[in-house]
Amino acid sequence: MMESGLVFDLARFSLHDGPGIRTVVFLKGCPLRCVWCHNPESQQSRPELLFSPEKCISCGECVNVCPRHVHICTQEGHRLLRDSCAGCGKCAGGCFSGALELSGQIRTVDDILNTAALDQDYYGTAGGLTLSGGEPLFQPDFTEALLKGAKARHWTTAIETCGMANPEILTRMFPWTDHWLYDIKVADPEKHLRFTGMTNDRILNNLRLLDDAGASIELRCPLIPGWNDSDSDLQAIRDLADSLKSFPAIHIEPFHPFGRGKLERLGLPGRENARIPDDKDMKRWADFLLK
Ligand code: SF4
Ligand code: SF4
Numbered sequence: 001m002m003e004s005g006l007v008f009d010l011a012r013f014s015l016h017d018g019p020g021i022r023t024v025v026f027l028k029g030c031p032l033r034c035v036w037c038h039n040p041e042s043q044q045s046r047p048e049l050l051f052s053p054e055k056c057i058s059c060g061e062c063v064n065v066c067p068r069h070v071h072i073c074t075q076e077g078h079r080l081l082r083d084s085c086a087g088c089g090k091c092a093g094g095c096f097s098g099a100l101e102l103s104g105q106i107r108t109v110d111d112i113l114n115t116a117a118l119d120q121d122y123y124g125t126a127g128g129l130t131l132s133g134g135e136p137l138f139q140p141d142f143t144e145a146l147l148k149g150a151k152a153r154h155w156t157t158a159i160e161t162c163g164m165a166n167p168e169i170l171t172r173m174f175p176w177t178d179h180w181l182y183d184i185k186v187a188d189p190e191k192h193l194r195f196t197g198m199t200n201d202r203i204l205n206n207l208r209l210l211d212d213a214g215a216s217i218e219l220r221c222p223l224i225p226g227w228n229d230s231d232s233d234l235q236a237i238r239d240l241a242d243s244l245k246s247f248p249a250i251h252i253e254p255f256h257p258f259g260r261g262k263l264e265r266l267g268l269p270g271r272e273n274a275r276i277p278d279d280k281d282m283k284r285w286a287d288f289l290l291k
Contacts, residue, residue: 003108003109003141003142003145004106004107004108004109004142005027005106005107005109005139005141005142005143005146006027006028006029006045006046006047006104006105006106006139007025007026007027007028007104007105007106007107007112008026008027008028008039008041008042008103008104008105008134009025009026010023010024010025010026010112010115011023011024011026012115012118012119013119013122014130017130017132017158017160017181018127018128018130018156018158018160018179018181018218019126019127019156019158019179020123020124020125020126020127020128020156021119021122021123021124021126021127022123022127022128022129022130022158023115023116023119023128023129023130024130024131024132024160025112025116025129025130025131025132025146026039026042026132026133026134027131027132027133027134027135027136027138027139027142027143028041028042028044028045028046028047028103028104028133028134029042029043029044029045029133029134029135029138029139030042030043030133030134030135030138030162031135031138031162031164031165031198032135032162032164032196032197032198033196033197034185034195034196034222035195035196035271036195036222036224036227036255036259036271036274037259038256038257038258038259038262039134039259039262040259040262040263040266040268041103041104041262041266042103042133042134043134045138046087046104047087047089047102047103047104047105048085048087048102048103048104048266049070049080049082049085049087049091049092049100049101049102049103049266050100050101050102050103050262050265050266051078051080051099051100051265051267052098052099052100052101052265053077053078053099055097055098055099056078056097056099057097057099058073058078059096059097060073061091061094061095061096062091062094062095062100064094065090065091065093065094066090066091067086067088067090068081068084068085068086069081069084070082070084070085070091071091080267082267087102087104089102089105101265109142109145109146109149110149112146113129113146113149113150113153116129116150116155117153120153120155123155123156125156126156127155127156128150128155128156128157128158128178129146129147129150129155129156129157129158130157130158130159130160130181131143131146131147131157131158131159131160132159132160132181133160135161135162135164135165136159136160136161137159137161137164137165137169137170137173138165140165140169140172140173143159143173144172144173144176147159147173147176147177148176150176151176156178156179157176157177157178157179158177158178158179158180158181159173159177159179159180159181160181160183160220161180161181161182161183162183162185162196162203163182163183163202163203163204163206163207164198164202164203164206165202165206167202167205167206167209170206170209170210171209174210174213174215177215178216179216179217179218180210180215180216180217180218181218181220181251182207182210182217182218182219182220182248183203183219183220183221183222184203184207184219184220184221184237184240185200185221185222185228186200186228186233186236187200187204187233187236187237187239187240188232188233188236189201191228191233195227195228204240207240207244208244211244211245211246212245214245214246215246216246217244217246217248218248218249218250218251219237219240219241219248219249219250219251220251220253221237221250221251221252221253221289222253222254222255223252223253223254223255223277223281223285224255224274224275224277225255225274225275225276225277225281226274226275227274229281229284229285231288234284234285234288234289235288237250237288237289238250238288238289238291241289250289250290252282252285252286252289252290254276254277254281254282254285255274255275255276255277256276257274257276
């Protein structure tokens with residue numbers, strides 16, 4: 001298959017992204033801008049450079065190889081003119097100290113499936129391929145081709161989605177998708193807009209569309225203390241789950257601050273601090289949601 005798409009990571013032997021042992025492909029590009037996103041390099045639909053100044057040994061190789069003159073090394077330090085970057089990766093390839101890393105590579109369906117096939121002996125009947133991101137439905141042709149290719153190899157398939165997509169795209173993926181790992185970040189539309197940049201009407205409508213079609217759904221809830229975990233937030237998620245015909249399991253994803261360092265490396269401004277959850281938070285969340 002010649003279909004290709006933009007991928008920023010691939011994880012083998014995952015136990016947390018659907019049933020069984022799975023290979024997880026992380027597609028780049030997402031319509032939402034969650035303020036707590038722990039993979040901020042997943043959001044843009046183009047390759048992006050991550051720069052770690054503490055690793056730079058000022059060798060000047062990136063200055064020499066970059067065709068777009070993005071890197072400027074002076075006594076004051078190393079500056080990047082990121083808007084000029086074409087994402088070719090030449091500088092990262094030549095940076096032997098590891099100060100530069102390119103997030104986002106074009107990969108073909110065959111390349112991905114052949115890599116996943118290295119794990120297929122461990123899939124058993126439950127495991128298989130999971131498409132995550134970013135948002136897999138943001139690259140629908142690539143996602144559909146990966147799902148079809150996985151089914152042709154008799155693997156189970158899963159999509160981890162924020163649900164913000166044209167309903168026709170979900171309908172297209174439905175025959176090839178065994179499990180939907182469906183993000184519910186917050187049920188309240190105003191809070192959803194504040195924390196993600198978009199309201200959640202389409203997300204909730206799409207969830208009902210999948211539920212009506214008989215999909216296997218697990219709700220995935222990133223919880224951030226003080227932001228989206230009030231009693232009313234939690235009760236609204238519980239009520240939503242209870243209203244679905246499929247009685248979906250709820251998977252709690254506690255906030256962790258891994259994204260903060262990545263924002264600096266991407267040259268992006270820091271975001272509002274969030275507190276790391278403690279045992280008391282986790283117990284309260286479980287009491288509400290994991291009934
Ligand atoms: S190639 Fe890497 S180590 Fe050398 S100057 Fe560029 S960023 Fe620094
Ligand atoms: S990715 Fe390519 S265009 Fe961008 S800074 Fe590196 S060498 Fe230059």
